[in-house]
Amino acid sequence: MAKDRTSLLIIRAWIEAHPTSPLRVTIRSTTDVDAGFDSTVSLADGEAVLTVVRSWLEDIQASIVPPPA
Amino acid sequence: MAPRCNLKLCILGGLALHTDELAAAPTTAPEAQRLLALLALRDRPVSRSAVAGTLWPDATNQHAHASLRSALSRLRAPVREAIVITTTDLALSPAVSVDLRDARALARRLLDKCATPSAADLSPDAIQTLSVDCLPDWYEDWAIVESEEWRQLRLHALDALSLRLSAAGRFSDAIAAALAALRAEPLRESACAALIRIHLAEGNQSEAIRTFERFRRILARELHIEPTPALRALLEGF
Numbered sequence: 001m002a003k004d005r006t007s008l009l010i011i012r013a014w015i016e017a018h019p020t021s022p023l024r025v026t027i028r029s030t031t032d033v034d035a036g037f038d039s040t041v042s043l044a045d046g047e048a049v050l051t052v053v054r055s056w057l058e059d060i061q062a063s064i065v066p067p068p069a
Numbered sequence: 070m071a072p073r074c075n076l077k078l079c080i081l082g083g084l085a086l087h088t089d090e091l092a093a094a095p096t097t098a099p100e101a102q103r104l105l106a107l108l109a110l111r112d113r114p115v116s117r118s119a120v121a122g123t124l125w126p127d128a129t130n131q132h133a134h135a136s137l138r139s140a141l142s143r144l145r146a147p148v149r150e151a152i153v154i155t156t157t158d159l160a161l162s163p164a165v166s167v168d169l170r171d172a173r174a175l176a177r178r179l180l181d182k183c184a185t186p187s188a189a190d191l192s193p194d195a196i197q198t199l200s201v202d203c204l205p206d207w208y209e210d211w212a213i214v215e216s217e218e219w220r221q222l223r224l225h226a227l228d229a230l231s232l233r234l235s236a237a238g239r240f241s242d243a244i245a246a247a248l249a250a251l252r253a254e255p256l257r258e259s260a261c262a263a264l265i266r267i268h269l270a271e272g273n274q275s276e277a278i279r280t281f282e283r284f285r286r287i288l289a290r291e292l293h294i295e296p297t298p299a300l301r302a303l304l305e306g307f
Contacts (some may be wrong), residue, residue, distance in 0.1 A: 008208055011218075016258050021294045024256055033208040042256055044292040 007031045007060045009053065020039075027048050029056050031063055074237060076151050076165045080109050081172060088147045100124070100140035101148045104159070106217045108152065109167045110215040114160035166274060169219065176226035179233065186226050188243055193242060194205040199223045199230065200249040224250055224257065231263045240271040260301055264302050276305045 009029040015022045021044045028037045043049050057062070077087040084102055103124050105199050108115060121133035128136060136170055141154060144284055153160045161167065175195055178184050189195065201220040204212050227250035234243035250260035261284040268277035 006208065008213075010213065010217075012254075014257075017295060017299055018294065018297045021292070024292075026256065036206065042291040044294055045202070 005031070005063075006033045007056070008033050008037075009056050011049065011053075013049075020043070027052050027065050030054070070109075073286070075155050075167070076147060076162070078105060078109050078151065078161065078165050079168045079202050080106055081168050081198070082205065084204065085247065086136065086147060086151060098148075099139075100136075100141065101144055103147060103209070104144075105151065105161075106207065107211060108159060108291065109169060112161075112167065112170055114153075114158040116158055126210075130246065139277060169203055173219070175199070176222045179226045179229045181283045186233065191230070191237070191242070194243065195230065196246050196249055199227050199246070200253070201251075218252070222277070224260070226255055227253075228259055228263055231267060233269050235263075235267045240267055243267045258284075258297060261296075261305060263302055265300070269303070274304075278304060278307075279305060 007030065009027060011025060011027050013023065013025045016024055023044055023046060025043045026040065027043065027049065028039045028040045030039070041052060043052070072197050079085045079087065084106055085141050087246040104120070107120060107123060109291075117134065117137060120290075121128075121137040122130070124140075124183065125133035125136045141152075142153065144161065151162055151165045175190060175198060176187055178190055179195075199221075205216075207213070207297050227246050231243045231246035231250070234240075234246060244264065247260055247264040247267055250257065251264060254260065262282065265277045268274070268280060281296070281300065284300070288294050288296055
């Protein structure tokens, strides 16, 4: 039986008093917590955050091994 | 055997149970570690149902309870002595001190503007306590949420501590506290502002400017933005 694998993504977000870019986000992610976090990125744009989350989901889906036929 | 009087459970920086005899008693069984960590984070009696459901979230209610009973039956000293087990609840023994409990109390005293902190609250040990994450590398939902709560509390407490130390003229310690906050979150502007204010209070304009420039470079590299006008205003005239 394939071993269960846990993926995790932590988004820390806060607001600074910046006139044009108040959003601050750091994202830590991994597709296998047994291996620890493998990525940390900092962002100031909501769309970029969505891109990182989407990419992380795609990485998880790409790592799925199909069951033998 | 009489219960031990002094057990210290540390969950800041990692889990360790200290006894009178041992610097760090081995708590290798994963279930024992998770049980100790959960009870330390909750810091109150927790119902068996809640413990079972939290530690074995994917199991049926019946299996989760069976797993809990099995884990409790395998507990050995000193872990067994650290936990009070009743028919309904589990809790840490009153003989157990928890470093997070003390650290939370420290943080709240520092954040209370009406409170007068003790000498220990303003000591290098306090800075060290507030510099450590809770249960790093623990990824269970219940551990992550509580650990993040501690992280936020300690960052604000470090800001407050650096302000208090600076006001007391203890600039070196104030800088250490502000740097600890910046290390935890290099993009947090309040920590950078605190550090700049301390350098200015000390009359060290060049270090204040260097700190600002370093922060400006980090923002440019990581986020492609400039510091806020409020941060820049701290250095107007220099």
